[in-house]
Amino acid sequence: MKYLLVSLFLIVSTLSYAQDKGSVVGKVIDKEASDEPLAFANVLIKGTTKGTTTDFDGLYEIANIDPGTYIVVFSYLGYESVEIPNVAIEAGKATTINVPMAASEGMSLDEVVVTTTTRKDSxxxxxxxxxxxxxxxxxxxxxxxxxxxxxxxxxxxxxxxxxxxxxxxxxxxxxxxxxxxxxxxxxxxxxxxxxxxxxxxxxxxxxxxxxxxxxxxxxxxxxxxxxxxxxxxxxxxxxxxxSSLFKVGISSGYNSQTTFKDFKNIDGANWVGVNTDTKHNIRDLTAYSFSNGFTPETNTASPNLGVSINYGKKFQVSDESTISFFLVGSFDNKYSFQDGVSENAIDVGNTGSQFDTKTYSYNASKMLMGNLVYKINANHKLSFNHLFVHSNNQKIEDFTGTTTDIGRGEDDNRLVNLLLQTEVQNRLFVNQLLSNHKFGETIDVNASLGYSSIYNDEPDRRKNTFIIDNDDNTTRISQNAVRDNSRFYGNLFENDYSANVNAVKYLGERFENKGKVTLGYNGRITDRKFDGIYFDHNFSSPRTAFVDLDNLDNTFNQENLSNGVFGIETSRGRNNNDAETYLPQLYDADKKVHAAYIDAIYNVTDKFTANVGIRAEDIKMNVTWNTNISFPGFSNNSSIDLDKQYILPSLNLKYALNDKINLRASGSLSYTYPQFKEIAPFAYEGINYQESGNPGLLPSDNYNAEIKFELFPKSNELFAVGVFGKLIQNSINRLERNSSIERDFTFDNAGDASVFGIEVETKLDLFNSESDNFKRNNISVGANATFMKTKLEYNANNTSFNYTGSSSELEGASPFTVNADVSYKFDFEEKETIASLVFNYQSDKVYSIGTNFQENIIEKAVPILDLVLSHKFNKTIGLKLNAKNILNPSFERYRDIPEKITMNSYKNGVGISAGLSLNF
Missing domain, CATH: 2.170.130.10 (TonB-dependent receptor, plug domain)
Structure with missing residues (x-):
């Protein structure tokens, strides 16, 4: 509560603003040189100090223009000056003016092409x-x-x-x-x-x-x-x-818990986050041929780094036709460290595992995006997008404490040490071809095709379990379970094909009509292949197998394998060298979705508009698995098909009381299909938990409704209030089940769920001023809040789980959430300064639903406060300073009993970063 009060005080006492402006862009043509581009022509907003010159391609841009009506003047030495009157500049829009210039004959205004396009980023x-x-x-x-x-x-x-x-x-x-x-x-x-x-x-x-x-x-x-x-x-x-863009950005960040401090890294992982050795090559279980060691490396965490390059160009092919391309490349990395506790508290005096936890995380990501847009004319447009994202997440979890079978007696001075080292690498490829076409004044046709692929690799996940005896200062191997000391390799590959096609018929002309009717098709075909294999290290005499925590590879090596100190067994339960030993656990899955829809929008009156739609979907999904576990009613080598057809209506109503106030209502039916892994009975094991799928899952049916009031006082202001409700029949939930494993999770149709709530949102200007020399000071505030009630009614006929009570709140649903930001902005000519304070608060919410007569685990409310400062020295150089998580609150989870016993606690640290951008 103290953090919340401090945060609210800071927000109330700090001010901010974000004002939208427009821009003028275009091309100047030299009529004296067969309509070649005219370089170095002057372009000026008359009556202001804003202006620019054209580049070698005759292109120009004047940005950050206040909304209003202006005269734009074009001049060039020896040529007739051109004045274009009544140019309307709108907030958030770019006005294009293409002008031909000549030496003496002048030109008529009908030779000028003026168009306005919306800036979709403002x-x-x-x-x-x-x-x-x-x-x-x-x-x-x-x-x-x-x-x-x-x-x-x-x-x-x-x-x-x-x-x-x-x-x-x-x-x-x-x-x-x-x-x-x-x-x-x-x-x-x-x-x-x-x-x-x-x-x-x-x-x-x-x-x-x-x-x-x-x-x-x-x-x-x-x-x-x-x-x-x-x-x-x-x-x-x-x-x-x-017309053109070339921007370079570089940033560096400091974290109070990591930067310039000792930091543990996984052996075999690297700083750039590229791992080419994602699959195992083990073919002989008597040869210890793993390429990475068990011993983590210790070094010093450097400051976080970010680098980005943006480059783009637009070419005028003709008066109406342009070709443009845009390229973005970036690299970012981040160090983080959490030092806290983790306990499996059941009730007062009844606690399972108790650990002091240290988690070292390093993330590195690379991204490349490019798009090519061919605007044939005002009616036809083609574009191609390619996106490549490469991310690498490395994490070391080091837990030391007690479990139910070790270190529980008062005279027992032994501790358990769990060490899990995980690396996850993702490579995403996205390719999209989009086309938009307008035929006459009454018909639009839009089509898009997409192909995406994802490679998700978890190479050589290493887990160790040790017993530390503080009486004789020794550490030895612990082996209470098969997976206590293991390596895991997991690989996922997925293809995704998609298509959208629609035809729009306007009931009248495109911009003056009574509505429109849309006929469309959506299709998606997905196929996934996943495999994973464990290499378990089973010690013949774990009680006498002593280890050095600073040199684990002195134990896990070829010599001890050859001498029989430990043996290697695959997840197939074999330690010999037949071919089946190396077959991974796997599941293959595919899903085909085909949908056709008709959607109609009709302006019943000048104020009342109705949108009615109906959608028919056919979904076919198959999951085939071959794993080492079975689920009741299913073998460990089986498959399941889920085929469903739906007819789904939707309704949206809008009533405009005036040009600033809208009343809205909506209602729809939808569904929720189980996901591939929620069905496949493949066991994924964490440091102190296990999770597997349930082949018996069924889809859920969803009923959605909402009403909303909207007020738009100005172009960049909003006040809105909405009330919503949802009913989910046969909802799917992640639940804990009876098992010899301390925390064993699966998925089930737990019962019907309902969600009801109210949302409030506002964006307001508090202060605007402009002096005679065009200096501007602006202050604005934005805030939104959600109040929500969720309830999951357990299915009494489901006897697979021992539910705690008869109902629960939904997992992850925060009953109260608030976001707020306040900013101050000053700009003069090419200089601009912005200061923003951004606040987020989420109340206590369910982290996981309790079963087996255990109460829910609750995630405690925390306030998050960030400060953003930026300054543009001119149109070329900009500087940004950020302070994130200023309050550095403790993130905690507790068991939902009157005593609220803490189960997890840690802090993320304060982050401070500085970035420099150069626009050429």
Whole structure:
């Protein structure tokens, strides 16, 4: 509470602003030289100090122009000056003026081509799109992301009302609904998951350099995939909007818990995060031929580093036709360290394992995106997008403490040491071909094709278990379970093919009509192959196998293997050298989705608009597995098919009380399909838990409804209140089951779930001033809050689990969430200064649902406070300073009993970074 009060005080006492401006771009043509580009012509906004000159290609850009009507003057030595009157500059939009110039004959205004396009990255443009849309939606653009120091798409979503993120994970929860209830698209096309356990791709892979905006649709229309109950998150990639761009950025960051301190790294991993040895080559279990050692390396953590390069160019092919390309490349790394506790507390006086924990994490990511856009004319556009993301996450978890069978007596001075070293490498390739066409004034045809592939590798995950005897100061091998000392190799490969096609018929002309009717098709084919194999190190006499924690490879080596100190056994349960020994545990899966829809928007009156849609979907999914475990009713070598057909209606209503106030309502039916790994009975083992799938899972049916009030006082201001409700029949949940393993998890249709809540959002200007010499001072504030009630009613007929009580809140659903930001902005000519304070608070929420007569585990509320400072010295040089997690709160989880026994506790440290950008 003390952190919350301090944070709120700081927010109230600090001010901020983000003001949208427009720009003028275009090309100047030399009529004296057969319409060649005219370089070094002067372009000036009359009555201001804003101006520029054209480049060698005759291209120019004047940015950061205040909204209004201006006269734009074009001049060149020896040529007739040209004045273009009544040029309207709109917030968040770019006005294009292409001008021919001549020496003496002058020119007529009808030779000038003036067009205006929306900037999809600005706050005002996105608010305008939200205001005009029939469906309920929201988005956050690149401009706002920069103001709030957002580094990736995962953090971007948490700035939107009703969205929060689980601590220590990039998984987001929308209105209390987690990964399996959401969907992710990139430019409207679906993306595969990079993790075998997740439905959606890790949003933190998408850095803000490639993001134009992130749209979140929390109500549904027939054109969206219906395998969703929380939200569809659509990442829109950047394109060239100016004549040219060359930008270089470099940043460095300091963390109070890691930088210049001792840090443990995995042997075999590297700083750049590239591992080419992702598969094992073991073919002889009597030969110890692993390429990496068990002993972690210790060095000093360097400051975090970020480097990015943006380059783009637009070419004028003709008066109406342009070709542009945009390239982005970046590298980022991050060190983090957590020092805390982990306990499996059941009740007062009843605690299982108790550990002091140290977690060392190192992340390195590389990204390359390029797009090519051919704008044939105002009616036809083709674009190709390619995205490559390479991420590498390295983690060492070092736990020391007691378990139920070691170190429990008062006279027992022994401790258990668990060491888990994990490296996960992802390579994502995305290719998209998009086309947009307008035929006449009444028909649009849009088509898009996508092919994506993901490689997810977990090479040589190493686990060790030791017993430390403090009485005689010795450490020996512990082997209470098969996997206590093991290596694991896991590899996932997935292909994803997708297509969207739609035809739009306007009921009237395109910009003046009574509505439109859309016929469309969405298709997606996904196939996945996953395999994993364990190499267990089984010691013949673990009680006499002593080890040196600083030199584990003195124990795990060829000599001790040859002498019979330990033997190697695969997850097939064999230690001989027949061919079947090296067959991995695996599952193959494929899913085919074909959908057709019809969607109609009709303006019943000037104020009332209705959107009615119906979607027919056919889903066929097969999962085939060959593992070393079985599930009741299924063998360890089997398969299952889930085939379903759906008819899904949707309704969106909008009533505009006036040009500033909207009333909205929506309702829809959707579904939630089980994910591949939730079905496959493959056991994934963590440091002190195990998780496996359930082939008996069935899809869930979702009923969604919402009403909303919106007020738009100005172009960049908003006040909104919404009430929503959801009913999920046969909901899927992650649950703990009866097992000899201390924490053994699986998935089940636990029962029906309901979600009800209210959302409030505001964006307001508090102060604007402008002096006679065009110095501007601006202050603004933004805030949103969600109040929510969730309930999971357990299925009483399900006897597979011993539920604690009859109901629970949903996992990850925070009853109260608030985001707030305040900013101050000053600009004069080419100089600009922005200071923003950004705050997030999530109340206590369920971390995992309790079963076996154990209460839920709760994640404690924490406040997060960030400070962002940026300054542009001129149009070339910019500087940014960020301070993140200023309050450095303790992240804690506790068992939901009156005593609230702490089960986990750690801090992330304060992060400070500085970045320099150069625009050429």
């Amino acid at each position: 706050e005002a443009a996105l608010l305008l799109d939200q205001k005009r849309a029939v469906e309920i939606k929201t988005a956050i653009g690149a401009q706002e992301l920069a103001k709030k120091a957002v580094s990736d798409a995962a953090d971007a979503t948490t700035k939107v009302t009703g969205v929060n993120k689980k601590e220590g994970s990039s998984k987001i929860y929308v209105r209390g609904l987690g990964d399996r209830y959401n969907s992710t698209t990139f430019n409207g096309l679906p993306l595969p998951s990079n993790d075998p356990g997740d439905k959606n791709i890790d949003l933190s892979l998408f850095g803000t350099d490639i993001i134009e905006n992130v749209g979140i649709s929390k109500s549904f229309s027939s054109n969206l995939s219906s395998d969703v109950a929380g939200a569809n998150i659509d990442i829109v990639s950047r394109e060239m909007t100016t």
